[in-house]
Amino acid sequence: MKKFFLSPLLALGVVVAACGRPGKVRPATAHRGDTTATAVAYGETVPPPLSSGGNASGAVDQSEGMLIIERLTRVYGEAGAPVGANIGSSRCPGYIEGWHFSGERLVFQVRGDTARARREISQAAGSNHFSIEKVGGKVYSEKELGVMLDTINKRMATAPAEVSDNVYMWGVGLHAIDVHMRLNTEAARLAFRKHVYDSPALRFSGSTGREPCSVTGVADTLGVSIRPESDSFPADARRAAFVLRNHGSLTVGTGEDYRMAVECGGRWYWLPTAGVVNSIGINVGPGGSHTFYGQLYPTVNNNRPGRYRFFKEVSIDGHKVVLMCDFFLSGT
Known part of the structure; x- marks a missing residue:
């Protein structure tokens, strides 16, 4: 089963699913207390799909493989187990350590004698329409990765700020543990390996x-404007506030996603802030306003005094508009 976990700083409610199997996430505390909406990843990171392939139209028909999984759940699963929850069951052969799809083809991850595994699985499933993948060495199984994930979950709860502020999502991918970082540098990777977990199975992603x-x-446009709550914030501030005001005659629609940039040497670069936000619709009517908070992650970005930018995409009368404002971080 593919699992992704969110940093406890992120909003409750993300479900990452793959191959028709339910995903699981760690309960987390929302930034805002006025919503229980679904949270979604934003920035450059999207968890990689567990399955791949498809036909010319892009559709993938995994129905035959799922029928095999349903049959094996009845044979190998515990009573009342959800479809696919076989790995680790007392009734499931120990040599089966996982399963996934490669396009339309169901693949079982097997340790040891693959000929025996194919024969016994075919007999139990009443079908041989599947492939066998031998695991071992650096070919990690779902079962192995699950054990690693349990350890990572425990250690992330006590990880230092340089790690916990940077790593916002982690989980089991195909043959790897995917670790999603805001800032993916050699130093950040070494910190994760030192304080949380070290394995060749780790696969990091994030901004440089x-x-x-x-x-x-x-x-501002059509009476709609975005401004920082203050022209300057401390360089070590954890967040900055921005106020959207609607002095126009049309309702403004938006969400909680945003991006920020920093000026360095006369050029602009994206400030690493990728993460998860509440997926909610926010409407600001004529005469109304709404305050947004941009997370600065000072322990991650080592923010210096200087000029920064906040970007907010909104919809005005069905037209997308990018609102932008400059602000400054100052030294103490």
Whole structure:
């Protein structure tokens, strides 16, 4: 079963699913207390799919494989177990350590004698329409990765801020543990390996901190504006506040996602802030306003005094508009 976990700082409610199997996430505390909406990843990170392939139209028919999984759940699963929850069951052969799809083809992860495994699984499933993948060495099974994940979950709860502020989602991918970082540098990877877990199975993703920002926007249009709550915030501030005001005649629609950039040497670069936000619709009517909070992650970005930008995409009368405002971080 593919699992992804969110940092406890992130919003409750994300479900990451793969191959028709339910995902699981760690309960987390929302940034805001006025919503229980679903949370979604934003920025450059999206968990990689466990299955791949498809036909010319892009559709993948995994129905035959799922029928096999349903049959094996009845044979190998505990009473009342959900479909696919076989691994680790007392009735399931120990050599089966996982399963996934490669396109339309069901693949069983097997340790040891693959010929015996194919024969016995075929007999139990009443079908041989599947493939066998031998695990071992650096070919990690779902079962192995699950054990690693349990350890990571426990250690992330006590990880230092340089790790816990940076790593916002982690979980079991195909043959790897995917660790999603805001800032993915050698130092950040070493910190995770030192304080949380070290294995060749780890697969890191995230910003390098040097991605150029060429996006531009407007501070106001049609009576709609975005401004920082203060022209300057301390360089070690954890967040900055921005107020959207609607002095126009049309309702403004938006969400809680945003992006920020930092000026360095006369050039603009994206500030690593990728993560998870509440997936809710926010409407600001004529005469109304709404305050947004941009997380600065000072322990991750080592923010310096200087010029920064906040970007917010909104919809005005069905037209997408990028609102942008500058702000400054100052030294103490």
